Amino acid sequence: MTAHRPAPALPRVGAEKRSHRERVADALRAALIAGELREGEVYSAPGLAGRFGVSATPVREAMLDLAKEGLVDAVPNKGFRVTAVSAQQLDEYTHVRALIEIPTTVGLATTADPADLAALRPVAREIVDAAAAGDLIAYVEADIRFHLGLLALAGNDHLVAVVGDLRKRARLYGLDALVRAGRLTASAEEHLELLDALLSRDAQATHTVMTRHLSHVRGLWASPDHP
Structure with missing residues (x-):
């Protein structure tokens, strides 16, 4: 995994509705999920600010939010260490997501308003475009918006929150390998x-x-x- 791939400053969609701190936190979560921020490594707020094109203050505040979520740990006088995720945890996340998302999404085949489904197509295309460009952080950010937006059509906010939390804790270390193999676009087109x-x-x-x-x-x- 390339540890220092240039990252987009902030997620693009809906930015005007969210605080600067929240948008930085979203970008950092996407970087973490995409494997751009590696577990066990310590990152300083100034260093991350330079990568994301923002000042250190919102990065530090955002990382404190991620610490409350258990995604990073504060390291005094150094920065924040990305928490590790075990193979068992990853299996459990997958299992719970399947239990929730598969039947919920299948139910939408008969209940969802076609206009609401069609409104998600531009987001699905963003995922494909990001995959083609090898932009892992944009890929993850759009992928999250797509799946949570789709689940939201079922009208259960708690369900969306549970899946959103599971996705925050994920680590997609295989994305970079798919980019190198030219296979990420095919996966993206599944949306x-x-x-x-x-x-x-x-x-x-x-x-x-x-x-x-x-x-x-x-x-x-x-x-x-x-493994």
């Missing part, structure tokens, strides 16, 4: 395939695509340290 199945009101196809898509997640979470 468009999923929307097509939903808009066709095809519950079986939705189940097939969603099951395949989530099966890829655990593979992405795998690394030499997390």
